Amino acid sequence: MSALLVVLALFGAPLFAIIAASAMWGFYSSGIDLTVMPIELYRLAEMPVLLAIPLFTFSGYLLGESGAPGRLMRLSRAFLGWFPGGLGVVALIACAFFTAFTGASGITIIALGAILYPALEQAGYEKNFNLGLITTSGSLGLLFAPSLPLILYGIVAQQAGGNIDVRLDELFLAGALPGILMLVLLGGYVVYKRRGKKLGGKITLAEVKSSLRESIWELPLPFVVLGGIYSGYFAVSEAAAVTACYVLLVEVFILREISLRQVPVIMRQSMVLVGGILLILGVSLASTSYLIDAEIPAKLFDYVQSHVEGRLTFLLLLNIFLLLLGAILDIFSALVLVVPLILPVALSYGIDPLHLGVIFLANMQIGYITPPVGLNLFIASYRFNEPVLTLYRSTWPFFLLLLAAVLIITYVPFLSLWFR
Amino acid sequence: MSLGSLLKRLDALGRRIEDIFLAVMLTTMILLAGWQILQRNIIGGGMIWADELLRLLVLWLGLLGAMAASRDNRHVAIDLLLRFLPKKFKPPVQILLHLFTSAVCGTLAFYSYKFVLMEQEYQTEVLTGLPAWWFELILPIGFGMMCLRYLGHLRRTVYPLREEVV
Numbered sequence: 001m002s003a004l005l006v007v008l009a010l011f012g013a014p015l016f017a018i019i020a021a022s023a024m025w026g027f028y029s030s031g032i033d034l035t036v037m038p039i040e041l042y043r044l045a046e047m048p049v050l051l052a053i054p055l056f057t058f059s060g061y062l063l064g065e066s067g068a069p070g071r072l073m074r075l076s077r078a079f080l081g082w083f084p085g086g087l088g089v090v091a092l093i094a095c096a097f098f099t100a101f102t103g104a105s106g107i108t109i110i111a112l113g114a115i116l117y118p119a120l121e122q123a124g125y126e127k128n129f130n131l132g133l134i135t136t137s138g139s140l141g142l143l144f145a146p147s148l149p150l151i152l153y154g155i156v157a158q159q160a161g162g163n164i165d166v167r168l169d170e171l172f173l174a175g176a177l178p179g180i181l182m183l184v185l186l187g188g189y190v191v192y193k194r195r196g197k198k199l200g201g202k203i204t205l206a207e208v209k210s211s212l213r214e215s216i217w218e219l220p221l222p223f224v225v226l227g228g229i230y231s232g233y234f235a236v237s238e239a240a241a242v243t244a245c246y247v248l249l250v251e252v253f254i255l256r257e258i259s260l261r262q263v264p265v266i267m268r269q270s271m272v273l274v275g276g277i278l279l280i281l282g283v284s285l286a287s288t289s290y291l292i293d294a295e296i297p298a299k300l301f302d303y304v305q306s307h308v309e310g311r312l313t314f315l316l317l318l319n320i321f322l323l324l325l326g327a328i329l330d331i332f333s334a335l336v337l338v339v340p341l342i343l344p345v346a347l348s349y350g351i352d353p354l355h356l357g358v359i360f361l362a363n364m365q366i367g368y369i370t371p372p373v374g375l376n377l378f379i380a381s382y383r384f385n386e387p388v389l390t391l392y393r394s395t396w397p398f399f400l401l402l403l404a405a406v407l408i409i410t411y412v413p414f415l416s417l418w419f420r
Numbered sequence: 421m422s423l424g425s426l427l428k429r430l431d432a433l434g435r436r437i438e439d440i441f442l443a444v445m446l447t448t449m450i451l452l453a454g455w456q457i458l459q460r461n462i463i464g465g466g467m468i469w470a471d472e473l474l475r476l477l478v479l480w481l482g483l484l485g486a487m488a489a490s491r492d493n494r495h496v497a498i499d500l501l502l503r504f505l506p507k508k509f510k511p512p513v514q515i516l517l518h519l520f521t522s523a524v525c526g527t528l529a530f531y532s533y534k535f536v537l538m539e540q541e542y543q544t545e546v547l548t549g550l551p552a553w554w555f556e557l558i559l560p561i562g563f564g565m566m567c568l569r570y571l572g573h574l575r576r577t578v579y580p581l582r583e584e585v586v
Contacts, residue, residue: 041528042559267447273489274481279495328498
């Protein structure tokens with residue numbers, strides 16, 4: 001049965017159906033009435049933090065449709081555009097920022113890529129380098145608050161059973177330095193590639209001023225959201241509510257870049273993504289409770305414990321496993337399916353749940369650009385009209401750099417746990 | 421009216437209803453969540469039922485969004501092998517996949533319906549006094565619609581109607 005499901009999954013059956021089928025098969029074989037499925041699904045209405053998912057996703061889509069990406073880009077260019085490779089670094093930072101707020105759904109490449117790609121081209125960036133840079137940047141902000149995968153990891157880890165306390169505000173702190181490390185490595189590479197090239201322009205007071213004035217409405221947003229969460233003033237779902245209200249007010253009623261008639265369309269587009277994620281989360285709540293009932297995590301635990309010696313070996317195997325996983329599964333499905341299984345094992349090797357979350361997401365981020373099915377490769381291929389093979393070629397130097405970052409993040413827990 | 425245009429109209433109607441529901445619920449969620457923060461921090465006090473309603477809205481938005489995703493078969497999938505399959509083998513595989521998905525959704529719809537009946541019997545309450553099953557109805561409705569949608573995809577693969585050929 002499981003083999004059949006795997007084959008169906010690889011041929012492209014919707015993942016929620018695969019997960020639901022395997023849970024139902026499991027419950028059915030152990031003689032449990034299948035009304036357990038809707039009961040588990042109903043738990044979606046029992047987790048207050050889930051409110052953050054529709055609210056942040058909608059805000060992200062709204063921002064993406066507005067002129068905010070252009071303003072963000074102009075602002076960072078005014079400050080950072082002057083040194084060789086400055087524009088590339090601007091691209092990295094703008095994308096990371098945008099992804100953190102929009103949740104790594106590929107929307108970054110669509111919203112920002114359209115502005116960045118021609119700008120980089122005009123500045124004389126070689127085509128392949130340009131493509132690789134933008135494709136890689138599309139998932140760069142995953143580790144920064146308030147990214148959706150980070151929130152989802154926190155939710156799943158709390159639901160995984162046992163007395164695991166993963167606080168979202170701590171998780172947000174844990175992701176910060178590893179995320180910056182990735183930015184620094186990639187930024188360093190860009191500057192190195194552009195050494196000796198002409199400067200990108202000067203930093204002028206006039207441009208700084210005018211770009212600041214232009215972004216005056218969006219500027220408070222990161223401070224309110226991040227400041228509110230990190231200071232503990234807002235719960236994550238509250239921060240999401242503030243963001244949604246504020247973005248709606250600014251982009252639709254104050255700046256009027258999005259007409260009232262467009263809003264329902266954007267709502268529907270964003271809720272299609274939310275529905276997909278929540279449905280997968282719901283059915284995997286069911287499959288996880290079946291797995292725990294059948295003591296699968298405990299068996300996996302014993303198996304790994306008797307075969308893998310030492311923390312470092314475990315971490316290395318974990319990295320390899322997660323890289324492969326990221327190459328075939330999208331980040332949300334991977335999170336809800338795999339975290340409940342590996343969390344208890346990782347704990348027994350003395351790995352902090354916060355550190356595990358950061359390792360998990362960092363690996364998954366590479367998955368976005370790993371052939372054959374990395375999501376960003378296909379979005380970029382579609383967006384820039386280039387064959388996927390060209391994108392494979394253009395992303396590999398960035399792939400190696402991110403791999404280096406992942407290894408550092410994995411073997412230097414301090415980066416994730418410095419505040420403890 | 422031919423069968424094709426009837427199906428097309430039904431489909432359009434379904435989409436329209438879903439879109440309206442999605443927009444109304446998301447707007448309610450945004451306004452209610454925003455209002456609660458204002459109330460808690462500035463005015464003081466709070467509504468006990470609001471938190472619960474917000475959580476129920478998450479469930480509804482999730483299922484409505486999932487329904488909307490199913491109408492164009494936009495659910496998360498891997499499709500690693502399908503990409504490399506020769507063209508002439510694709511339709512039979514797709515038929516199998518649609519059949520599988522609609523069977524899973526149908527089963528979920530059936531047991532969700534059973535769940536709703538159970539809750540009706542036990543008279544579970546939410547929001548200080550409303551019957552819980554009103555809000556749980558979205559489960560059978562959502563999965564039922566998804567089942568129909570995938571049967572629709574199946575029918576379109578086997579027997580595309582004249583109106584649907586672009």
